[in-house]
Amino acid sequence: MKPRPLRQLRALVLKDLRLELRTRDTVIAMILFAVLAMVLFQFGFGTRQSDLTKFAGGLLWVTLAFTAVLGVGRSYVAEREQRVLDGLLVAPVPRMVLLVAKAIAIVGYLIAVEILVVPLLGVFFINGPFWSDIGWLFLSCLIADVGIGILGALIASLALFTRARELLLPVLFLPLLVPLVIAAAGATNAVAGSAHDLVQYRNYCLFLVGYAVLFGLVAYATFEAVFDD
């Protein structure tokens, strides 16, 4: 039977999705966190600089990077606390399917956050045209999310078996996220406000694609070993 991994993947993704839809802890907390971070940015920088349009990319992506750490940290909570992992590991599911399912769950969290946060960025911080380029903004977010999802699923599964995992996760995850934040912030800045530099935007997005592909390959090569006891 060919599509078996796909069915398994669907089951795993639906499991995470249902769990989240029933409890809604993670996404709501992430959204609140992201909005709070933006408010803090305003009071940290905005009091001396009335127009933060130039900093929109950095603002958005620093916020999203920290929010992603929250989401990634929560992504294995059911597996850990309800001992789902023991069952999953005994089940004849290819390990790659587990990784892809987690990556999809993380991307899902991030999209849910971005749907609110990106328009909010336009309302709060951007002077000048914003709504005409919002499609480009969402596109770059989506590409970046894939990279975050893959890397996040890999790092979270490492952190799953460590002591002090809440502490360890940001320390492991954020340095690896630096190139992504640089490129994603660049892409946002290229199309936010009055800027409309699609050549620059394309280069940054290509970098984001490369980031996702590279870490996808690394995850493909190493993920087998994470759960290999």
Added chain:
Amino acid sequence: MTDLAVRLRGKGSALWALVAAVLSVVAICGVFLVAPEDADQGIIQKIFYFHVPIANTSLVAFGVACVAGILALRTRSPRWDEVLTASIGIGLLFAGLTIVSGSIWARASWGHWWRWDDTRLTTYLIIILIYAAFFVLRSSVEADRRARFSAIYAVIAFASVPLSFYAVRIATSFIHPVVFNSHGANLPDSMLVWFIVSQAAMLAVFIAFLLLELTQRRTESSLRRLRLALDA
């Protein structure tokens, strides 16, 4: 371990230390006594001869760690775990030296200890953060998973090195359209020779350190086995 390996244990580090010492003396003499003084930067440019080779050597160390990580995942031999941990430790040492010497250079030529548009300084800061996390990870994993997770992280971290390099470069090149390059991309041959010699010297230092560290780790584990056998 075969008897031959036991008999050769520790000899390599002595040999490479000797090579490193000789090459370092030759490199320093060449850099200060033979190589011509740079027309723009004057004597400050002499920092370059060790700053850049040290930077490259730390990348070599992380590359060695990545290869050792792949081999560790393939073979599950604890020896590769020793190699990659030792290599990352030494690589961090060299990366730290890159930052310090680069910072002194920045101070000498621009009057500031730190410039975010100096791509080498910025990139190595990110790399240090990435690899410092390795030891945090290692210390918080239980012993049965430590080798495996260390190997996986060594591979992930090395994959992000080129990404960091490229990201920092595109970011700074958009701030400063003219690429700011005081690091002498086009060296005349009279300088290049001494650059290569000091690069070789730093690589020899790395190899000597790595072998020394490995000898020591193996001695420690032999000692541990001895203690266990005598149940003291």
Added chain:
Amino acid sequence: MSHGTQYVVAAYAVIWFVLMLYVAVVGLRTSRISRELELLARLVERRKADEQAAQAEGQASSSPATRP
């Protein structure tokens, strides 16, 4: 002294200082290994001595009994 010599000296000093510091750390660890090895050697010697003493004692105590 041309401009910036102090910086060049400082950079080279820091580089070699740190490299030597690493050697010092390795030396410290070696001395710890040597100390432990010495302790183990003494332990082995003492055990051997104890064994010999026990053997000698055993021979001394058993010899009268075996004598007819």
